[in-house]
Amino acid sequence: MADLPIRDSITASPVIHDSGRVERTFAALAEGLTGDGAAGALTDLLTDTKLRGLLAGVFSCSPYLATLASRDPARLLRCLVRPPHAHAQAIGGEILAASGTVASLTDLMPLLRHYKAEIALLTALADTSGAWSVMQVTEALSDAADVALTAVVRFLLLRAQRAGQWLGDGLTPDQDSGYFVLAMGKHGARELNYSSDIDLIVFFETAKARLADGIDPQVFFVRLTRDLVRAMQERTADGYVFRTDLRLRPDPGSTQIALSCDAALHYYESFGQNWERAALIKARTVAGDLEAGRQFLKELTPYIWRKYLDFAAIADIHAMKRQIHAVKGFGDIRVAGHNIKLGRGGIREIEFFAQTQQLIAGGRQPDLRSPRTLDTLHGLAARGWIKPEVASDLECAYLLLRTVEHRLQMIADEQTQTLPDEPDKLLQIARFCGHADSVAFDAALRAELSTVQRHYAVLFEHVPELTTGTGNMMFVGDDDDPATLETLAQLGYADASTTIAIVKGWHFGRYQAMRSARARERLTEVQPVLLQAFGATGDANVTLAAFDRFLAALPAGVQLFSLLRSNPRLLALLASILGAAPRLAEMLSRRSRLLDAVLDPGFFGALPSGDDLEQRVATELSGIGELADKLDRARVLGGELSFLIGVRVLTDTITAEQAGGAYARLADAMIAALHAAVTADLARQHGLMPGGASAVVAMGKLGGREMAANSDLDLMVLYDYDAEAQGSTGPRSLSGQQYYARLTQRLIAALAAPTAEGRLYEVDMRLRPSGSAGPVATHWQGFAEYQQRSAWTWEHLALTRARVLSGDAELKARIERVIRDVLVTKRDRHKIKADVAEMRGRLETAKGTADIWQLKQVRGGLVDIEFVAQYLQLVHAHERPEILDQTTIGALQRLADASILAAGDAEVLIPAMHLYQALSQTLRLCVAGAFEPALATAGLKALLARAAGLPDFMLLEASLRETELAVAGIFDRLIGRAA
Numbered sequence: 001m002a003d004l005p006i007r008d009s010i011t012a013s014p015v016i017h018d019s020g021r022v023e024r025t026f027a028a029l030a031e032g033l034t035g036d037g038a039a040g041a042l043t044d045l046l047t048d049t050k051l052r053g054l055l056a057g058v059f060s061c062s063p064y065l066a067t068l069a070s071r072d073p074a075r076l077l078r079c080l081v082r083p084p085h086a087h088a089q090a091i092g093g094e095i096l097a098a099s100g101t102v103a104s105l106t107d108l109m110p111l112l113r114h115y116k117a118e119i120a121l122l123t124a125l126a127d128t129s130g131a132w133s134v135m136q137v138t139e140a141l142s143d144a145a146d147v148a149l150t151a152v153v154r155f156l157l158l159r160a161q162r163a164g165q166w167l168g169d170g171l172t173p174d175q176d177s178g179y180f181v182l183a184m185g186k187h188g189a190r191e192l193n194y195s196s197d198i199d200l201i202v203f204f205e206t207a208k209a210r211l212a213d214g215i216d217p218q219v220f221f222v223r224l225t226r227d228l229v230r231a232m233q234e235r236t237a238d239g240y241v242f243r244t245d246l247r248l249r250p251d252p253g254s255t256q257i258a259l260s261c262d263a264a265l266h267y268y269e270s271f272g273q274n275w276e277r278a279a280l281i282k283a284r285t286v287a288g289d290l291e292a293g294r295q296f297l298k299e300l301t302p303y304i305w306r307k308y309l310d311f312a313a314i315a316d317i318h319a320m321k322r323q324i325h326a327v328k329g330f331g332d333i334r335v336a337g338h339n340i341k342l343g344r345g346g347i348r349e350i351e352f353f354a355q356t357q358q359l360i361a362g363g364r365q366p367d368l369r370s371p372r373t374l375d376t377l378h379g380l381a382a383r384g385w386i387k388p389e390v391a392s393d394l395e396c397a398y399l400l401l402r403t404v405e406h407r408l409q410m411i412a413d414e415q416t417q418t419l420p421d422e423p424d425k426l427l428q429i430a431r432f433c434g435h436a437d438s439v440a441f442d443a444a445l446r447a448e449l450s451t452v453q454r455h456y457a458v459l460f461e462h463v464p465e466l467t468t469g470t471g472n473m474m475f476v477g478d479d480d481d482p483a484t485l486e487t488l489a490q491l492g493y494a495d496a497s498t499t500i501a502i503v504k505g506w507h508f509g510r511y512q513a514m515r516s517a518r519a520r521e522r523l524t525e526v527q528p529v530l531l532q533a534f535g536a537t538g539d540a541n542v543t544l545a546a547f548d549r550f551l552a553a554l555p556a557g558v559q560l561f562s563l564l565r566s567n568p569r570l571l572a573l574l575a576s577i578l579g580a581a582p583r584l585a586e587m588l589s590r591r592s593r594l595l596d597a598v599l600d601p602g603f604f605g606a607l608p609s610g611d612d613l614e615q616r617v618a619t620e621l622s623g624i625g626e627l628a629d630k631l632d633r634a635r636v637l638g639g640e641l642s643f644l645i646g647v648r649v650l651t652d653t654i655t656a657e658q659a660g661g662a663y664a665r666l667a668d669a670m671i672a673a674l675h676a677a678v679t680a681d682l683a684r685q686h687g688l689m690p691g692g693a694s695a696v697v698a699m700g701k702l703g704g705r706e707m708a709a710n711s712d713l714d715l716m717v718l719y720d721y722d723a724e725a726q727g728s729t730g731p732r733s734l735s736g737q738q739y740y741a742r743l744t745q746r747l748i749a750a751l752a753a754p755t756a757e758g759r760l761y762e763v764d765m766r767l768r769p770s771g772s773a774g775p776v777a778t779h780w781q782g783f784a785e786y787q788q789r790s791a792w793t794w795e796h797l798a799l800t801r802a803r804v805l806s807g808d809a810e811l812k813a814r815i816e817r818v819i820r821d822v823l824v825t826k827r828d829r830h831k832i833k834a835d836v837a838e839m840r841g842r843l844e845t846a847k848g849t850a851d852i853w854q855l856k857q858v859r860g861g862l863v864d865i866e867f868v869a870q871y872l873q874l875v876h877a878h879e880r881p882e883i884l885d886q887t888t889i890g891a892l893q894r895l896a897d898a899s900i901l902a903a904g905d906a907e908v909l910i911p912a913m914h915l916y917q918a919l920s921q922t923l924r925l926c927v928a929g930a931f932e933p934a935l936a937t938a939g940l941k942a943l944l945a946r947a948a949g950l951p952d953f954m955l956l957e958a959s960l961r962e963t964e965l966a967v968a969g970i971f972d973r974l975i976g977r978a979a
Helices: 019-032 039-045 049-061 063-071 073-081 084-098 105-128 134-162 217-233 261-271 274-280 290-304 311-326 347-361 373-382 388-412 423-432 438-459 482-491 496-507 517-536 540-553 558-566 569-580 582-590 594-598 610-622 627-650 656-686 736-752 780-790 793-799 809-823 829-847 862-876 888-897 903-926 938-947 953-974
Strands: 179-183 198-204 258-260 284-288 693-699 713-720 777-779 803-807
Touching: 019 049, 019 063, 019 073, 039 073, 049 063, 049 105, 049 388, 049 423, 063 073, 063 105, 063 388, 073 084, 073 105, 084 105, 084 134, 105 134, 105 217, 105 388, 134 179, 134 198, 134 217, 134 284, 134 388, 179 217, 179 290, 198 217, 198 261, 217 258, 258 261, 261 290, 274 290, 274 347, 284 290, 347 373, 347 388, 347 438, 373 388, 388 423, 388 438, 423 438, 482 496, 482 517, 496 517, 496 540, 517 540, 517 558, 517 569, 540 569, 540 582, 558 569, 569 582, 569 627, 569 938, 582 627, 610 627, 610 656, 627 656, 627 736, 627 903, 656 693, 656 713, 656 736, 656 803, 656 903, 693 736, 693 809, 713 736, 713 780, 713 809, 736 777, 777 780, 780 793, 780 809, 793 809, 793 829, 793 862, 803 809, 829 862, 862 888, 862 903, 862 953, 888 903, 903 938, 903 953, 938 953
Parallel strands: 198 258, 713 777
Antiparallel strands: 179 198, 179 284, 693 713, 693 803
16 A cells, blocks of 8 residues: 555544534644744645544544644644655654764653654554554554664663773664563554553673673663663653553562573573463564574574473463353443453453464464464464454454554543543544444444454353363262372362362261252262362362351252352352452351342443432332331341442452442442431431431542442531521420431441341541541531631541532532532642641551551552542642542542643552552452461462452562552652651
């Protein structure tokens, strides 16, 4: 295809979404070119209806691209009139040339950032106009990353050459340096997405390094790599080039960021894991000594591509199959809020579909070793591994999903793959993809997601369900069967003899649940796959022991074993709960019928809304007359719904943020129902308070919709009544203050008092005015006066998360106005900053820790992020009230949108908050006290790694440590430490 200028090759355009932004951007373009020689050329171009329509659509849908264009109209002109391939090569050549002439890294960094900005604008216009295909866009982005890395490596070695540290006098010292950079993942496959990180591994060959005498290669190359990362990702006034991740290197928790080839080869040959083999399929040498990198990858070929798969590799692939098969059919395909990478029918399923078969076949068939997903699909079809129509279907879906991914990321240059939930934002992305409305976009995308899911499910449909195929499973006789001992050992049971003894005990009917012959028959049928599922958790004996305790508490076993026999997908879920989530396991042992709810076809669909939950809770409690019976039923219902949210977290069918919202909506519904119940009960005994009304205000995690399993409720109760009233109207009249104090005490008891069905929530009222020393309920005017005149800074920080939950509508509106008025009050920034720093210092003195797993209190943990968000809201809300948001992530995003929080800081804090929430949700489900990695089971570690989206626990710890350091640095820079 000819490389024509974009202005001459427009075949598509986004649909205009925000016409106001279009007008502002065109006006800024005209103003920016005033007096410029390019003004006339661009003005003439914009008379072209087709081109103007393209730009209007792009600018209306993407604030980021509108800003790129309006800040440098001449750059826009170059991107429009020069052939895009030729232009990309030309500006890449300029950067490579500049790397040999600039005096310092400080001089090179802005050039790199301007280059990336021009590539970003060029690829976006080539993409949205139809001038380039999806894969041409990914290739151009990958090539740009290659160019930037090459330029930096070349400059750094030239700098060392000038300083006498590197021997030689050429202009390309990188070409035979022994130092090379491997690109991994999408960058390695030249499939980079629009706002992607680049995953790199850096190696050096000591024998080839031309270092001056006395210079340690390890120290030199680590320092050089650190400068390389800084040049690429440090955010300056000119932006950044590419966010850079080095955590795919061998053992990242204990190795340097640049490794010698000898050490790396030893690691891969001795300790390399199958996920690392899979990752290295896409490895490509992109900068430095390209020949040394090619030779290194050639040496790794036998490790990556094995002619005959060993037992562990086959077991890994079958384990992946079992895991996918266990949840096959769970969840509905949806568009709003769907993650098009990780969600059902998404990009990851296409990649996994191709790569699992590639790992199996590539050792014997070198033509299947392509790093590129579409090439692999075509190769598999050509070799007969899959049908040609399957490859064609998946290719169409892949191209559409990658297109949508790019559009999502073009809106604000964010690394996201999640479609928005909000109707207007979903319409924005629909129009950016060329659809007139969300309905057409939904239909097109849903069709492709369903196609991917269908093919993906078929790949695993022949995995056996109720047989293991692994060997003997004999649990009869006095002696242990040797073949069964061997089978159990293969399944991961460290103490196979004890395992046999436990299972024999079940068959001997030692527990109530196993007394009937029918229960034992059902157990025999499901037993092999049950033991295999426990083995798949990575902690077979631990999970088996948990199941044994669970079985001991069951009144009957027939129902459970029948359920597992007819629904084998529940086995993996049950094993996960028993092996890694003791809190859920304990709930399940008390109420085994909770498993029935998991079988509901709608269970893994959309989460219920707040209105749905409130209606369900109200319906469940409405027919119960006695308050004590209502409280028992509330505890049963609350426990069941909380359990189901926990299962959704454990099975990765909702995010941590969604879980926090779900737990909060459940608490909202329970509070509303019980608030109404105790209000009615009080009125029956003491009458009504004339003009009386009460409202419950949520604070803390509940107010911020960031609850986890077993979170406390931070509450305040505010009230109003007729000032002329002498007391309530009943025969046992109470004064107004007494009346609402009694109401509050009853509400606390309704929520927190233990009954025969347990406890619903712990309640904390210490955030009310005057704290524990004040009355349990407060008149709303007293609350207003206290907040406006007497409240401490920490109380105003807490108020940023206040949310009025239940009660009289008019009173709720008054309280909300008070809260907003307080929050938008202008403040002394320096005083607030000093107060926050002092508070953080006190917390550190009282609760400080160096344990990275104390996610709340550790430096750089949750407290620091929350303080940053609350501090910035307090000091800026008087000018920008739109930044107020009760959720921490929502507040950070609004602060970033308002340019109050720097984009670079937001890129650290928001992902950090997502990470901390994911880990917190999992830990609250799985660990009763403090998390101690040394004592944690392998299953729990794997669960935490999965929650964080990382391949293993070692990478998770390295990532967590780096994240906390970065967050602490931002806190210290924005707020500082107490004097």
